Amino acid sequence: MSTQEQSVDLVDAATALALARVALFAALAGAFAFVSFEYPLSPAPVTLQVLAVFLAGLFLGPVWGSVSMAVYLVAGAVGLPVFAGATAGVGVLFGPTGGYLLSYPLAAGVIGHLAHGGPSLRSLDDVGLPRLVGSLVAGVVVIYTVGTLGLVYFGGLGLEAAIVGGTLVFLPAEALKLVAAVGIARSDDVALD
Amino acid sequence: MYAPGTSLAHRLDPRAKLAVQVGFALAAFAHTSPRGLLVGTGVVACCLWAARTAPWEALTELRLLVPFLLAGPLVEVVVLGPPWLAPEQAVAPALASYRTLLVVLVAAAYVRTTPTRESQAALQWLVPGKPGRALGLCVGLVARYLTVLRADLRRTRTAMRARLGDRLPVHERIRLVAVAGLGRVFDRSDRLALAMRARCLSWNPTLPRLRFGPADAVALGLALALIGWALTPALAPVLASLV
Structure with missing residues (x-):
């Protein structure tokens, strides 16, 4: 039996906290995929995954927010049931809805960067309402642009059908999540240390 | 699954x-x-x-x-x-x-x-160094906390319904559920980070053998x-x- 010696390279406190938050935001996105609300203006029940993308960008910033959403995708790809309807596997990422999912890290990065005015995190209390709303709208644009391209490339749909069936009908529900995200960012119930 | x-x-x-x-x-x-x-x-x-x-x-x-x-x-x-x-x-x-x-x-x-543990080891093999270790660690934590957070959100919605919260506008219901979920995430991540450091979380742990x-x-x-x-x-x- 052979033995091996090596020194232990400990993870520092700030990185440990960042990794814990990254993992838990990814898990929250997975948990949000199970939460659905009926909404008359939406053709399908509204799930909260996109809200998790908004919150990751706003509360973790562009860098860790993107990393968190990338972890969410990898967790789903290796088999954890974190995608809508408790689905998992690489196949979902290459399916008709794969474009929406693949856009999440980019969207979280865009939201975080625009809201915080750069790569570093600052208090959301210092972010003005127009900047906050503008960053979330930009995130929605990223998600639906990449999602529509995914419908065309992975789903074989024509561009027109993809825009109507994959974007326009879902925008009222996204407006709802956007309003909720602004309310959360402006509320005193959640405070980031 | x-x-x-x-x-x-x-x-x-x-x-x-x-x-x-x-x-x-x-x-x-x-x-x-x-x-x-x-x-x-x-x-x-x-x-x-x-x-x-x-x-x-x-x-x-x-x-x-x-x-x-x-x-x-x-x-x-x-x-x-x-x-x-x-x-x-x-x-x-x-x-x-x-x-x-x-x-x-x-x-x-x-x-x-x-099993997730094997995927975790494969990820750490595939992505070398600290990024791979961080990725493997985070995927393992997602596996552990997914059911916990799902249960948190379920309890929140049950409590909301018991207080006739399902009569609120949809965006307000979404906000309440998300605020509860976020609160749990921050609370749990602070305690988790402390617990991981108390157990000497390192960049070079002994990996399962593939x-x-x-x-x-x-x-x-x-x-x-x-x-x-x-x-x-x-x-x-x-x-x-x-x-």
Whole structure:
């Protein structure tokens, strides 16, 4: 039996906290995929995954927010049931809805960067309402642009059908999540240390 | 979801299984023709046989995808104006939907036969250094906290309903559920970070040992063949010019 010696390279406190938050935001996105609300203006029940993308960008910033959403995708790809309807596997990422999912890290990065005015995190209390709303709208644009391209490339749909069936009908529900995200960012119930 | 078992696919190294998945996805996208997808169907049958998984079992778990797969061809077949139906337009989306179905089935065979811990070790092998360690650690934590956070959100919604919260506007209900979820995330992540450091969280832990056996070599051979087949359309003109 052979033995091996090596020194232990400990993870520092700030990185440990960042990794814990990254993992838990990814898990929250997975948990949000199970939460659905009926909404008359939406053709399908509204799930909260996109809200998790908004919150990751706003509360973790562009860098860790993107990393968190990338972890969410990898967790789903290796088999954890974190995608809508408790689905998992690489196949979902290459399916008709794969474009929406693949856009999440980019969207979280865009939201975080625009809201915080750069790569570093600052208090959301210092972010003005127009900047906050503008960053979330930009995130929605990223998600639906990449999602529509995914419908065309992975789903074989024509561009027109993809825009109507994959974007326009879902925008009222996204407006709802956007309003909720602004309310959360402006509320005193959640405070980031 | 992972199901413990002793099938051939259960015994394979996760790295070989990941290679087959990637090779198959590339090949399916490069050969989205009736002939290519027929060959792909054969490969899928082999993968499901190796995983001792019936196609309908895998599809039951992935039933949410089925409407999306059917929607593509149905949306394209209808045209606004005479003759109202254009079946020829449905061919491309139908082939794309079938391709997705095949890729999803191969992925389902991986998911059913690979525990998260093995995937974690494969990820740490695939992505070297600290990023790989961080990725493996985070995926393991997602596996551990997913059910906990789901239960948190379920309790929040039950409490909200008990207080007639389901009569509130939808955006307010969404806000309440999300605020509760976020609060739990921050609370748990602070305690988790402290607990991980108390247990000497390090960048160089002892990893589970991955073993690459003869059966894995066959699986890797299949993956390489699929990748080669996927590259054929792109490389064919280059090869033709050389000859």
